[in-house]
Amino acid sequence: MSEKLKSEELKTKNQSFFIRLLSTPNGFIGLTIVIILILSAGFADFLAPFSPTKMMVGNRFLPPNLEFILGTDEFGRDMVSRILFGSRLTLMIGAIAVGISMTTGIMIGLFAAYKGGWLEILLMRSTDILFSFTETLIALSCVAVLGPSLTNAVIAVGIAGIPFYARTCYSAALVEKSKPYFEASIACGASHSRLVFMHLLPNVLPTMIVISTLGVSTAILAAAGLSFLGLGAQPPLPEWGYMLAGSRDYINRAPWLMTIPGVAIALTVLGFNLLGDGFRTVLDPVERQR
Amino acid sequence: MIRFLLGKIVMAFLTVFITTMIETSYHGNPNLKPVGYQHDFTPEQIEEVRRNLGLDKPIYVQYFMYIEKLFQGDLGYTIRGGQPVIQVIFQRLPNTIMLACAAMIIAIGIGLPIGFFAAYKKGTIWDTFVMIIAIAGISMPHFWLGLILLFFFAVELGWLPVSGSGYMNLILPALTLGLSNAAIIARLTRSSMIDVMQQDFVQTALAKGLPKGLVLRRHVLRAGLVPLITMMGLQFAFMMGGAIVVENIFSWNGVGRMAVEAIFQRDYPIIQGFILTFAVVVVIVSIFLDTIYAFIDPRIRRS
Numbered sequence: 001m002s003e004k005l006k007s008e009e010l011k012t013k014n015q016s017f018f019i020r021l022l023s024t025p026n027g028f029i030g031l032t033i034v035i036i037l038i039l040s041a042g043f044a045d046f047l048a049p050f051s052p053t054k055m056m057v058g059n060r061f062l063p064p065n066l067e068f069i070l071g072t073d074e075f076g077r078d079m080v081s082r083i084l085f086g087s088r089l090t091l092m093i094g095a096i097a098v099g100i101s102m103t104t105g106i107m108i109g110l111f112a113a114y115k116g117g118w119l120e121i122l123l124m125r126s127t128d129i130l131f132s133f134t135e136t137l138i139a140l141s142c143v144a145v146l147g148p149s150l151t152n153a154v155i156a157v158g159i160a161g162i163p164f165y166a167r168t169c170y171s172a173a174l175v176e177k178s179k180p181y182f183e184a185s186i187a188c189g190a191s192h193s194r195l196v197f198m199h200l201l202p203n204v205l206p207t208m209i210v211i212s213t214l215g216v217s218t219a220i221l222a223a224a225g226l227s228f229l230g231l232g233a234q235p236p237l238p239e240w241g242y243m244l245a246g247s248r249d250y251i252n253r254a255p256w257l258m259t260i261p262g263v264a265i266a267l268t269v270l271g272f273n274l275l276g277d278g279f280r281t282v283l284d285p286v287e288r289q290r
Numbered sequence: 291m292i293r294f295l296l297g298k299i300v301m302a303f304l305t306v307f308i309t310t311m312i313e314t315s316y317h318g319n320p321n322l323k324p325v326g327y328q329h330d331f332t333p334e335q336i337e338e339v340r341r342n343l344g345l346d347k348p349i350y351v352q353y354f355m356y357i358e359k360l361f362q363g364d365l366g367y368t369i370r371g372g373q374p375v376i377q378v379i380f381q382r383l384p385n386t387i388m389l390a391c392a393a394m395i396i397a398i399g400i401g402l403p404i405g406f407f408a409a410y411k412k413g414t415i416w417d418t419f420v421m422i423i424a425i426a427g428i429s430m431p432h433f434w435l436g437l438i439l440l441f442f443f444a445v446e447l448g449w450l451p452v453s454g455s456g457y458m459n460l461i462l463p464a465l466t467l468g469l470s471n472a473a474i475i476a477r478l479t480r481s482s483m484i485d486v487m488q489q490d491f492v493q494t495a496l497a498k499g500l501p502k503g504l505v506l507r508r509h510v511l512r513a514g515l516v517p518l519i520t521m522m523g524l525q526f527a528f529m530m531g532g533a534i535v536v537e538n539i540f541s542w543n544g545v546g547r548m549a550v551e552a553i554f555q556r557d558y559p560i561i562q563g564f565i566l567t568f569a570v571v572v573v574i575v576s577i578f579l580d581t582i583y584a585f586i587d588p589r590i591r592r593s
Contacts, residue, residue, distance in 0.1 A: 026425075125304075129304070132523075132524065132527055132572055132576065133527065133531075133568070133569065133572065134524075134527045134528050134530070134531035135531070136531030136532065136534055136535070137530075137531050137534070137565070137568055140534060140549065140550075140553070141561070141565055143553065144552075144553045144558075144561045148553070148554075217429065221431055224431060224433075225431065225432075225433055225535050228431075228433045228535065229534075229535060229538055229550050230550075230554070231550070231553060241431075241433070244431075244433060244434060244437065245433075247437070248437060248440075248539070251437065251440065251441050251445055252445055255441060258434075258437050258438070258441065262431065262434035262437065262438070265431050265434060266426075266429055266430050266431060266434065267429075269429040269430075269431070270425070270426060270429035273425055273428060273429050274425065277425065
């Protein structure tokens with residue numbers, strides 16, 4: 001009985017969280033954009049009228065028309081198909097990069113906060129220093145070592161994000177560590193791994209998930225920037241940043257080549273930013289009052 | 291004050307040393323071959339290049355060699371052309387600094403008043419409107435904004451040159467970087483000002499019947515600007531990072547464009563030099579801002 005009640009209670013709690021998220025304009029718009037993005041990435045094979053890499057020599061530089069709704073590019077490739085398949089790439093880039101930076105960042109942050117001592121100083125000072133270098137520079141230097149390719153760009157962006165997650169996780173873990181329940185479990189003789197993984201980790205995770213939503217947008221922007229410079233996705237991949245870079249040469253002749261991928265990147269980033277903002281508004285009571 | 295500064299300078303040295311440590315790890319990179327020459331090299335020739343660059347030695351030896359040279363102002367020679375790296379960088383650094391400063395002025399000039407206005411109108415339709423614009427601005431990729439500005443002002447209207455190195459050429463890249471950072475500064479300003487407005491001394495000043503404009507100027511603006519100063523350091527670093535991309539769009543001849551070219555040519559001495567320069571610039575700016583901060587707020591100096 002009590003089990004059932006508990007799960008009911010949890011359900012309403014989750015529901016109210018979801019409804020609260022949807023009732024903020026930011027959360028609603030953000031979630032809508034992100035869902036559309038996920039759907040277009042998932043069903044790209046069915047939605048796309050052509051293959052994203054199929055070149056049609058007779059159809060070069062066609063402006064948006066009925067057959068090619070968003071026009072064609074310099075090789076006569078259909079822009080709709082490229083944008084749709086590009087959304088898949090973009091989502092994967094965002095997810096993998098954030099996965100790398102979040103897991104590593106959480107490990108560093110938890111370790112530093114739990115261990116303390118000189119290790120804490122060393123780890124947090126180094127992340128502070130790396131943080132001040134900005135993600136672009138760290139990503140750029142990683143690509144310089146690894147060599148230009150999409151995989152390397154994603155790894156580079158993932159590494160570049162670590163300081164941000166490590167810092168956030170560290171401060172969240174410090175707050176948890178100072179709470180009475182934590183001291184109580186130490187007094188009960190809980191093991192190190194129990195303290196870290198059963199107490200600290202589950203309590204910092206909600207914060208980390210919220211900032212990771214905002215982190216996805218930063219990661220997507222950074223990776224698109226690298227591809228734009230030619231240091232990320234290589235042809236013929238339908239990566240949006242790379243598509244934008246190619247459009248510069250045809251800025252006069254085919255302005256839609258510049259507009260469409262740009263709108264796609266901007267909307268995606270906006271979607272994740274709004275969603276993250278919505279999360280924060282719902283979860284942070286101080287922010288909610290504003 | 292002196293002790294405060296000394297502490298900052300020690301931290302600065304630490305930063306630069308960590309940077310050099312990361313840099314030397316490049317040398318362990320087995321991919322290193324003199325790219326830029328299309329034909330293949332014999333293993334002996336590659337071995338010779340590696341020996342000349344000191345790559346046959348263990349990494350820690352390489353590290354101390356690098357540091358030793360660094361103190362003599364020697365950052366090595368470019369693989370392509372064989373010029374001293376420090377000379378190549380100093381030729382281009384002023385361009386990047388100029389771009390970052392111009393962008394900073396634009397960003398503060400637009401972001402600060404808008405953020406202050408949004409904070410003043412907090413909770414009204416104006417506030418919402420400004421914040422929507424700001425979040426859209428943050429989501430705008432600056433490389434796309436650059437292309438759009440390029441399209442309208444240089445290609446369609448023909449008002450400004452597409453690329454080059456005159457003052458007129460500075461306008462578009464500075465605008466690109468400045469506008470995308472103005473959105474961030476507007477958000478930071480808004481939240482900083484709202485924090486101040488909720489504090490007791492502002493309420494007291496209002497309760498005393500002081501004119502609202504006076505309270506805003508003397509109490510809110512002054513107190514709200516202080517925390518913003520430290521954030522400007524990070525903003526400047528963001529500007530420098532953004533400059534890497536923007537310089538490439540507008541062919542602005544700065545260190546960022548140089549670095550990207552160097553990556554394509556695998557010209558490692560230049561990349562090392564670039565990262566070191568970046569670190570030094572970021573550190574100098576943050577020391578400068580911290581000093582201003584300590585100057586304005588005596589509590590920082592004493593702690």
